[in-house]
Amino acid sequence: IAEIEVANGQPIYTTKGDANNAPDQKQVSAKEVIGRVLLDVPFLGYAVAAAKKPWGFMLLIAVPALLVIYEEAHKIWQEIKKSKTKKLDDEKMDSGINSE
Known part of the structure; x- marks a missing residue:
């Protein structure tokens, strides 16, 4: 309007x-x-317009996506380290039992 x-x-x-x-x-x-306004999000159009530009795409899409990927990779790495530590501890316990 x-x-x-x-x-x-x-x-x-x-x-x-x-x-x-x-x-x-x-x-x-x-x-x-026919219609009516249910929700008005101020300045959302500016964010959409910015996302169409290369720098805007990087800020609004790529950077958050990279943060999510980093966080998930970090969680996976922590689980791998935890699994290796548990395996080494189990092997030490098994070798201690067998030596007695």
Whole structure:
């Protein structure tokens, strides 16, 4: 909605598509409106526009993805180390039992 006017006590909307530079030629009355706004996220459009640029893609997509990959790799590495330590401890206990 580009503009709201009041005629005969009723709102009249001037609409404009997001890919158009000029408003639509026909105005829309409140009776012709099918949808309604359920959620408004301020400045979300700026983030979407930034994500379309290389630096924006890096900040919004690649960096968080790399952080997730790093965290998962770190968890896997910790489990491998824990497994090796447990295996060595088990071998020490087994060798201690066999030597008696």
